[in-house]
Amino acid sequence: MPESDRVTRMENSEIAAALLEIGELLEIAGESVFRVGAYERAAITIRSLSRDLGDIYDEGSLKALQSIGGIGKSTAEKIEEMLTTGRCGYLEELRQSLPASLVTMIQIPGVGPKKIKLFYDELGIESIDQLEEAAKTGGLRELKGMSAKSEENILKGIAAYHEHHERILLSDAYPLAAKIVGELRRHPALEQADMAGSLRRFRETIGDIDVLASSAAPEEVMDAFESLPQVAEVIARGATKSSVRTRAGLQVDLRVVAPHEYGAALQYFTGSKAHNIHLRELARKHDLKISEYGVFQMPAEKRIAGATEEEVYATLGLPLIPAVLREDTGEIEAAAEGRLPKLLGVDDICGDLHVHTNWSDAMPTIEQVAEAAIELGYAYVAISDHAFKLPVAGGLTPQQLEEQMDAIAAANEKYPEITILAGSEVNIDNDGNVDFDEELLARLDVVAASVHAGFGQDRAQITARTIGAIENPHVEIICHPTGRILGKRDPFAIDLDAVFKAAAEHNTALELNSFPDRLDLKDDYLREAKRAGVKIAINTDAHHAEQLRFVEYGVVTAQRGWLEAEDVINTYPLEKLRGWLGRGSTPSL
Numbered sequence: 230m231p232e233s234d235r236v237t238r239m240e241n242s243e244i245a246a247a248l249l250e251i252g253e254l255l256e257i258a259g260e261s262v263f264r265v266g267a268y269e270r271a272a273i274t275i276r277s278l279s280r281d282l283g284d285i286y287d288e289g290s291l292k293a294l295q296s297i298g299g300i301g302k303s304t305a306e307k308i309e310e311m312l313t314t315g316r317c318g319y320l321e322e323l324r325q326s327l328p329a330s331l332v333t334m335i336q337i338p339g340v341g342p343k344k345i346k347l348f349y350d351e352l353g354i355e356s357i358d359q360l361e362e363a364a365k366t367g368g369l370r371e372l373k374g375m376s377a378k379s380e381e382n383i384l385k386g387i388a389a390y391h392e393h394h395e396r397i398l399l400s401d402a403y404p405l406a407a408k409i410v411g412e413l414r415r416h417p418a419l420e421q422a423d424m425a426g427s428l429r430r431f432r433e434t435i436g437d438i439d440v441l442a443s444s445a446a447p448e449e450v451m452d453a454f455e456s457l458p459q460v461a462e463v464i465a466r467g468a469t470k471s472s473v474r475t476r477a478g479l480q481v482d483l484r485v486v487a488p489h490e491y492g493a494a495l496q497y498f499t500g501s502k503a504h505n506i507h508l509r510e511l512a513r514k515h516d517l518k519i520s521e522y523g524v525f526q527m528p529a530e531k532r533i534a535g536a537t538e539e540e541v542y543a544t545l546g547l548p549l550i551p552a553v554l555r556e557d558t559g560e561i562e563a564a565a566e567g568r569l570p571k572l573l574g575v576d577d578i579c580g581d582l583h584v585h586t587n588w589s590d591a592m593p594t595i596e597q598v599a600e601a602a603i604e605l606g607y608a609y610v611a612i613s614d615h616a617f618k619l620p621v622a623g624g625l626t627p628q629q630l631e632e633q634m635d636a637i638a639a640a641n642e643k644y645p646e647i648t649i650l651a652g653s654e655v656n657i658d659n660d661g662n663v664d665f666d667e668e669l670l671a672r673l674d675v676v677a678a679s680v681h682a683g684f685g686q687d688r689a690q691i692t693a694r695t696i697g698a699i700e701n702p703h704v705e706i707i708c709h710p711t712g713r714i715l716g717k718r719d720p721f722a723i724d725l726d727a728v729f730k731a732a733a734e735h736n737t738a739l740e741l742n743s744f745p746d747r748l749d750l751k752d753d754y755l756r757e758a759k760r761a762g763v764k765i766a767i768n769t770d771a772h773h774a775e776q777l778r779f780v781e782y783g784v785v786t787a788q789r790g791w792l793e794a795e796d797v798i799n800t801y802p803l804e805k806l807r808g809w810l811g812r813g814s815t816p817s818l
């Protein structure tokens with residue numbers, strides 16, 4: 230393919246964003262939930278693909294796009310158009326018919342498309358600012374179905390929106406930044422390049438994307454950066470810094486430093502601020518000064534280090550502190566005393582204990598899950614579909630679960646290289662009970678339990694029902710324990726101290742759900758759970774075979790929680806896991 234075609238091609242994230250926008254505009258326009266849902270599902274699928282849509286299309290054109298689960302013919306045609314022309318006529322038509330700012334209003338918690346349409350039709354409200362003004366001055370309460378109370382709720386929703394939406398998910402920032410860094414590294418004038426800032430520390434959400442590079446020819450590197458195919462516009466350009474906005478709407482800042490200053494600059498721009506302040510105080514006690522340019526012996530200001538991060542830390546007698554730990558939560562003290570954790574890595578993960586299939590509300594077959602898990606080098610994978618008390622997610626009845634156990638046994642015959650565990654994601658009801666009788670639960674390999682309703686319950690109730698499930702001898706894992714969805718839903722009012730205590734006592738694991746908008750338990754809570762003696766399961770909750778790869782986001786979050794392999798049950802080889810689960814060796818056969 231000619232080079233010029235390649236560079237103008239839209240990326241997966243841009244195509245997903247376009248499809249999502251189509252769904253949102255259709256929703257505001259009052260289209261059927263089926264049409265709206267189809268675009269949303271396609272966007273979610275595309276976001277989790279590990280391959281470029283462009284490559285898939287090159288291999289097998291329209292047909293190959295349609296063979297990706299969750300993408301129908303008309304969506305595939307729109308993707309084809311975007312890949313070949315860089316635009317989507319249908320989206321442009323929709324945008325013409327409605328103000329684009331209406332789409333952002335959909336992200337305000339509690340404000341759905343119907344209300345947005347009502348405010349627009351009746352009051353001409355087109356933006357969040359206009360909506361806020363109207364709610365503050367009592368301008369909405371006269372509308373049909375509205376009241377002073379609903380104005381209050383809208384103001385709360387707007388506040389929550391502002392709190393969440395100035396930041397982007399790690400999963401949106403990381404693949405883009407990795408690509409940019411990868412492309413920069415191919416430039417002949419470049420010496421080194423890395424992500425920096427909160428992205429390099431793998432925080433769950435990111436402000437702007439920071440990239441650091443070293444080169445003797447910064448101008449050339451910045452020129453190359455600004456002409457990357459992902460870049461839509463250059464926002465600012467200085468002697469050593471360039472800021473751009475990508476076509477997906479993200480801001481990326483590139484700084485180019487001299488090679489001998491790279492380590493000091495990388496240390497400085499990785500942060501966190503609190504870590505850097507603490508480190509610099511420590512330096513002062515050693516008569517040193519650490520800046521973004523190097524480490525200097527005071528008072529003469531003689532430069533003694535700065536080319537590498539290792540050097541910078543070594544001047545203080547410290548080992549290199551992993552970027553994920555640099556939050557000033559004790560990592561500097563731990564480094565000084567030689568007790569930094571031996572962080573687990575993706576390679577330590579032996580399997581996934583929370584995956585859905587087309588038996589409930591997900592895309593893949595049991596076989597597709599098995600094949601994806603084999604590709605990741607796993608020793609085991611648990612099929613844990615929803616149970617019947619969650620009918621909206623196609624929960625399995627007792628009889629269906631038994632049929633599925635037979636299907637899993639058959640799949641185990643077919644794939645001797647992996648063990649497919651028969652599991653279930655049961656629902657924790659208001660009294661702490663779960664779906665299925667004890668006899669059936671006992672025949673499974675692993676049971677995970679979740680709160681899927683009653684999110685707004687008070688602290689006492691939501692804690693009591695979760696502890697009820699923890700105490701159930703047939704439940705081994707509590708999934709997404711706080712229920713939060715980043716940018717959409719706050720965590721439950723749950724008393725985690727009580728939950729940790731109960732989980733440690735009953736030897737029930739808590740999940741670190743790796744889905745990028747969950748990451749639940751979050752980093753701080755993981756650390757507290759570990760201190761309380763609780764085991765963690767790093768699962769993906771995949772609803773698409775590609776999403777098994779989300780485990781990477783779980784692992785970096787676990788690192789931020791100071792977890793080591795022994796803390797995480799799915800780093801255990803199969804027999805050790807079986808021993809921990811306490812269910813004997815071959816119950817599913």
Ligand SMILES: [Zn+2]
Pocket residue numbers: 654679681708709
């Ligand atoms: Zn769930």
Ligand SMILES: [Zn+2]
Pocket residue numbers: 583585654770
């Ligand atoms: Zn699930």
